[in-house]
Amino acid sequence: MLETSADLREKRILLVEDELFLGMDIKETLERSGAIVFGPILDRSSASRIAEFHDLDGAILDLNVGGGDVSPVAAYLQQQSTACLFYTGDANRASAIGLDKIGPVYEKSMRPERLVQCLVEQMRKIEKLDRKPPN
Numbered sequence: 001m002l003e004t005s006a007d008l009r010e011k012r013i014l015l016v017e018d019e020l021f022l023g024m025d026i027k028e029t030l031e032r033s034g035a036i037v038f039g040p041i042l043d044r045s046s047a048s049r050i051a052e053f054h055d056l057d058g059a060i061l062d063l064n065v066g067g068g069d070v071s072p073v074a075a076y077l078q079q080q081s082t083a084c085l086f087y088t089g090d091a092n093r094a095s096a097i098g099l100d101k102i103g104p105v106y107e108k109s110m111r112p113e114r115l116v117q118c119l120v121e122q123m124r125k126i127e128k129l130d131r132k133p134p135n
Helices: 004-008 019-030 044-053 069-080 091-096 111-132
Strands: 014-015 036-041 058-059 083-088 105-107
Touching: 004 111, 014 019, 019 036, 019 111, 036 044, 044 069, 058 069, 058 105, 058 111, 069 083, 083 091, 083 111, 091 105
Parallel strands: 014 036, 014 058, 058 083, 083 105
Antiparallel strands: none
8 A cells, every 4th residue: 555645745636526525535535645635626617727826746637527527627737747637437438538648537436545546656657757858
């Protein structure tokens, strides 16, 4: 099992989830690991503003929130080299529209503790890619 507390201490995480109780469970798990959590955010426009005005280290994104999908937010975060993963009830659609190229896609049946571990793994992966020397 990963030691998420050390990896997430003081990391700024965007949490976009419109199922409030689920979002609160994930937020609590992230905060217990030392993360600074923006969310749960319930709609795409609020998520976009937070992504634009805060230097984020990672993001957990539900695909469908507030009447729209998070694709534009995910694309922006990818440009910023922010580690993203998708936590959705519609994993097939997420993959079909290419979000799996931005970050891994997980079904909502996953426990929050495991989801947070997956975020840490994605953050490590992105960090290694950013440190790769140019050819």
